Amino acid sequence: GDSVTQTEGPVTVSESESLIINCTYSATSIAYPNLFWYVRYPGEGLQLLLKVITAGQKGSSRGFEATYNKETTSFHLQKASVQESDSAVYYCAPASSGSWQLIFGSGTQLTVMP
Amino acid sequence: EAAVTQSPRNKVTVTGGNVTLSCRQTNSHNYMYWYRQDTGHGLRLIHYSYGAGNLQIGDVPDGYKATRTTQEDFFLLLELASPSQTSLYFCASSPGLASQNTLYFGAGTRLSVL
Numbered sequence: 001g002d003s004v005t006q007t008e009g010p011v012t013v014s015e016s017e018s019l020i021i022n023c024t025y026s027a028t029s030i031a032y033p034n035l036f037w038y039v040r041y042p043g044e045g046l047q048l049l050l051k052v053i054t055a056g057q058k059g060s061s062r063g064f065e066a067t068y069n070k071e072t073t074s075f076h077l078q079k080a081s082v083q084e085s086d087s088a089v090y091y092c093a094p095a096s097s098g099s100w101q102l103i104f105g106s107g108t109q110l111t112v113m114p
Numbered sequence: 115e116a117a118v119t120q121s122p123r124n125k126v127t128v129t130g131g132n133v134t135l136s137c138r139q140t141n142s143h144n145y146m147y148w149y150r151q152d153t154g155h156g157l158r159l160i161h162y163s164y165g166a167g168n169l170q171i172g173d174v175p176d177g178y179k180a181t182r183t184t185q186e187d188f189f190l191l192l193e194l195a196s197p198s199q200t201s202l203y204f205c206a207s208s209p210g211l212a213s214q215n216t217l218y219f220g221a222g223t224r225l226s227v228l
Contacts, residue, residue: 004156034213045118045204045219046157053214091156095213102212104149104156 002027002103006092009109015084021077021108023066023092035059035068035075036093036102046091049077062086084112117141120205120220128228133192135223137205143218145208146188148172148180150201157204163188195227 006023013019025033037049037059050059050066052075058067064079077090092105118139127133139146145164149157159172161180169180177199179191192199205220 038217038219040219043221045120045221046206046217047219048216051216093156100211100213101159102217104158106154106156107151 002094002099004092004094004103004105006090006105007108009089009107010111011108012111012113013082014113016081019077019079019082019086019110021090021092021110023075023077023094023105025073025075025092025094025103027073027094033068033094035066036095037064037066037075037077038091038093038104040089040091040107042088049090082110082112084114086110087112118205118207118218118220120203120223122223123221124224126226126228127195129196131192131195131227133195133225135190135192135203135205135225137188137190137220138186139188139205139207139218140186141207141209141218142185143207143209144185145210145212145215146182147206147208147212147217148178148188148190149204149206150174151204152201160190160203192225195225197227199225200227201225 007021035052038046039049040046050061052059089107093102121136147162148160158174163182203223206217208215
């Protein structure tokens with residue numbers, strides 16, 4: 001079946017450092033997936049961070065970016081300079097084309113130190 | 115103002131106990147979902163609904179019932195709670211299919227079954 005693997009946390013970085021959270025996706029059959037990153041801040045529910053639903057599109061929001069790499073089936077989340085307020089749990093959630101469901105990764109706990 | 119509200123936020127019960135988790139959304143969304151999240155796993159879909167009176171089975175439905183009484187309200191019922199149901203539960207809503215639309219989540223209910 002379809003599966004998603006993302007960077008295992010916890011991940012700790014210092015403020016202003018760069019960040020990459022890896023996400024790879026394997027599916028039994030896809031043309032091009034819809035791809036989402038969700039984020040959960042402390043004490044809150046998950047919220048959409050960014051999405052890509054068009055082939056080759058780059059998703060971006062709040063300084064974060066992600067682009068789907070068809071060759072490696074990866075959708076890594078990147079930020080050039082993190083802030084303490086980025087401390088949260090990040091979830092990769094692809095959906096194979098033709099499927100209505102999202103497949104959530106296990107989440108990556110990020111702590112940004114001041 | 116939170117558009118998806120879950121209650122209670124925390125619940126402790128004993129094995130064999132009866133638990134109801136509540137979810138209300140004010141987004142006027144058709145779809146509502148119940149997920150559980152356990153350490154090392156992504157969110158897993160328990161039940162979902164696409165309208166009042168409708169109920170669909172998700173990926174991990176065993177031991178759970180659900181009922182959608184109105185457009186706004188979706189309940190998750192554990193009639194004979196077991197320790198394996200100790201988890202963090204999320205409710206979500208969306209205007210259409212999850213793979214095509216943004217999910218809006220509640221803040222979660224942490225359930226402990228002793």
